[in-house]
Amino acid sequence: MTAHSAERTDSGGVITRDEVAHLARLARLAVTEDELDTFAGQLDVIIGSVARVGEVAADDIPPTSHAVPLENVFRPDERRPGLDQAQALAGAPAAEDGRFRVPRILGEEQ
Amino acid sequence: MTTASTHSEPELVEFDDVVARFDPVLGIEVHVELSTNTKMFCGCPTEFGAEPNTQVCPVCLGMPGALPVVNRAAVESAMRIGLALNCEIAPWGRFARKNYFYPDMPKNFQTSQYDEPIAHDGFLDLTLDDGEVVRIGIERAHMEEDTGKSLHVGGADGRIHGADHSLLDYNRAGVPLIEIVTKMIPDTGARAPEVARAYVTALRDLIKSLGVSDVRMDQGSMRADVNLSLSPSGSGQLGTRTETKNVNSLRSVERAVRHEMSRQAGVLDAGGEIVQETRHFDEATGHTRAGRRKETSEDYRYFPEPDLVPIAPSAEWVEELRGTLPELPWERRKRIQTEWGISDEEIRDLVNAGALDLVEATVAAGASSQEARSWWVAYLAQQANTRSVELADLAITPEQVARVIALVADGELTNKLARQVVDGVLDGEGSPDEVVAARGLKVVSDEGELIAAVDAALAEQPDVVEKIRGGKVAAAGAIVGAVMKATRGQADAKRVKELVVERSSL
Ligand SMILES: [Zn+2]
Numbered sequence: 376m377t378a379h380s381a382e383r384t385d386s387g388g389v390i391t392r393d394e395v396a397h398l399a400r401l402a403r404l405a406v407t408e409d410e411l412d413t414f415a416g417q418l419d420v421i422i423g424s425v426a427r428v429g430e431v432a433a434d435d436i437p438p439t440s441h442a443v444p445l446e447n448v449f450r451p452d453e454r455r456p457g458l459d460q461a462q463a464l465a466g467a468p469a470a471e472d473g474r475f476r477v478p479r480i481l482g483e484e485q
Numbered sequence: 486m487t488t489a490s491t492h493s494e495p496e497l498v499e500f501d502d503v504v505a506r507f508d509p510v511l512g513i514e515v516h517v518e519l520s521t522n523t524k525m526f527c528g529c530p531t532e533f534g535a536e537p538n539t540q541v542c543p544v545c546l547g548m549p550g551a552l553p554v555v556n557r558a559a560v561e562s563a564m565r566i567g568l569a570l571n572c573e574i575a576p577w578g579r580f581a582r583k584n585y586f587y588p589d590m591p592k593n594f595q596t597s598q599y600d601e602p603i604a605h606d607g608f609l610d611l612t613l614d615d616g617e618v619v620r621i622g623i624e625r626a627h628m629e630e631d632t633g634k635s636l637h638v639g640g641a642d643g644r645i646h647g648a649d650h651s652l653l654d655y656n657r658a659g660v661p662l663i664e665i666v667t668k669m670i671p672d673t674g675a676r677a678p679e680v681a682r683a684y685v686t687a688l689r690d691l692i693k694s695l696g697v698s699d700v701r702m703d704q705g706s707m708r709a710d711v712n713l714s715l716s717p718s719g720s721g722q723l724g725t726r727t728e729t730k731n732v733n734s735l736r737s738v739e740r741a742v743r744h745e746m747s748r749q750a751g752v753l754d755a756g757g758e759i760v761q762e763t764r765h766f767d768e769a770t771g772h773t774r775a776g777r778r779k780e781t782s783e784d785y786r787y788f789p790e791p792d793l794v795p796i797a798p799s800a801e802w803v804e805e806l807r808g809t810l811p812e813l814p815w816e817r818r819k820r821i822q823t824e825w826g827i828s829d830e831e832i833r834d835l836v837n838a839g840a841l842d843l844v845e846a847t848v849a850a851g852a853s854s855q856e857a858r859s860w861w862v863a864y865l866a867q868q869a870n871t872r873s874v875e876l877a878d879l880a881i882t883p884e885q886v887a888r889v890i891a892l893v894a895d896g897e898l899t900n901k902l903a904r905q906v907v908d909g910v911l912d913g914e915g916s917p918d919e920v921v922a923a924r925g926l927k928v929v930s931d932e933g934e935l936i937a938a939v940d941a942a943l944a945e946q947p948d949v950v951e952k953i954r955g956g957k958v959a960a961a962g963a964i965v966g967a968v969m970k971a972t973r974g975q976a977d978a979k980r981v982k983e984l985v986v987e988r989s990s991l
């Protein structure tokens with residue numbers, strides 16, 4: 376979740392039913408009216424819990440994205456052995472013509 | 486989706502009428518696949534056209550516990566592109582995860598740079614056909630990875646709509662991509678379609694000169710998305726923009742802009758509103774059709790990628806890369822123009838005809854620049870046109886053209902015979918020398934043979950001989966024609982004419 380949501384929770388706001396409905400639409404999930412209420416409440420608890428981390432951070436502590444202070448870690452542009460087709464598809468729930476088979480995609484082409 | 490644009494097609498407005506009443510504002514995003522040996526974050530190969538799912542590994546398949554590591558060559562290519570586009574290189578930046586719900590990335594997110602692009606704030610100058618120079622502002626160039634390829638099964642025309650299921654090939658997932666985004670391009674008016682095309686062309690030539698991508702629009706290694714909005718002339722208000730994707734040739738870039746201008750004007754004239762959406766360009770009709778509603782960047786829930794550490798190019802590294810920039814297209818044009826002593830217009834014609842590389846290679850193979858230019862922009866361009874191929878795809882090499890030019894210069898071929906030799910090469914009959922031998926196309930340079938042919942023709946037309954003797958030199962044409970016919974066009978007409986005058990006065 377974004378810092379944006381966390382801030383809203385900090386200030387006493389809650390995850391609204393509209394926000395849950397929006398997320399469900401992005402994820403192409405069908406959610407009932409009752410579920411919207413349930414999930415809004417549950418998500419609010421989760422966001423609220425995570426947001427407590429922010430309470431520890433004083434104003435002089437900048438946001439951190441990486442735990443280790445490393446920069447510029449690169450790899451040379453050299454090939455390394457990967458998987459063959461059978462190995463790649465071994466864990467796939469379904470495959471066809473050497474490709475991963477997925478259920479019908481809901482929504483438009485990217 | 487219940488939008489005006491999806492259920493009824495608006496009346497298209499004539500292009501001239503559109504530009505009389507509206508100001509178009511362009512924005513162009515170009516994706517370039519880098520031609521590195523390996524992918525952006527793993528050591529898988531990047532070759533086009535391999536068997537599906539044979540260029541994959543745990544990293545690019547998003548398997549748990551796999552750790553991506555950035556390809557140094559890809560970062561250097563990104564910086565070189567940025568430097569060639571006069572951008573500033575960011576001294577520090579991170580990758581981010583772009584989260585979305587679509588199976589073309591097995592990780593369920595695409596790794597991309599978001600608000601910390603490696604290069605930003607540059608420009609590219611374009612020269613339009615009439616010599617006008619337009620400066621296009623570059624907003625940013627950032628690194629990301631390509632997605633897998635989807636096949637939709639069971640619907641019409643392989644489209645997602647109505648499909649029963651989809652098949653995914655992840656060979657392309659993770660191939661390094663650079664996305665180059667322009668700043669808003671206002672004030673192009675009726676030239677908007679031309680400017681869009683000229684920009685993509687100039688960018689393609691620039692990236693090609695850097696040798697970092699093969700920039701093949703037909704193979705998808707360079708792809709353009711065209712953003713367009715209209716505002717009422719002089720109002721200064723920005724209209725809502727649409728983003729047209731799938732624009733896969735230079736010509737399509739021009740057509741897509743032109744069509745979208747006419748379509749948007751039609752919607753606005755009918756009192757409708759432009760919907761901010763992705764549209765797809767249809768090569769067959771030249772039209773755009775509505776796609777998905779634009780998700781906002783918030784919907785992607787970008788956050789810094791924790792598995793990749795920040796990139797912090799030192800000033801030394803940046804300068805070292807700047808030092809590796811080759812001669813850029815505009816510098817090369819300036820140099821060639823000076824070397825060949827040709828005008829701005831002449832060099833532009835060569836560039837627009839796609840002949841500059843070919844002429845340069847022909848000159849390198851020993852031909853004079855004047856002869857080389859003349860062959861490529863006249864006879865060969867005409868042949869390319871007749872055969873419906875690009876000039877560069879004609880079945881003749883610059884070296885072969887240079888050989889033909891040399892044969893003419895040595896007096897072994899007349900211009901007419903030379904064209905026949907070129908035809909033979911284009912038809913797959915072999916090299917110029919092989920065609921000359923096989924078709925028997927040598928100039929008859931044996932003076933004795935020519936004199937005999939001239940004398941024979943003169944003997945057959947004594948009346949003409951009288952005229953020539955009487956001072957009517959023009960009458961010699963009839964004899965020259967007869968000799969050329971007798972030698973099957975393989976004589977030097979100028980020499981034949983000299984001989985006709987000489988022999989008839991004996
Ligand atoms: Zn891989």
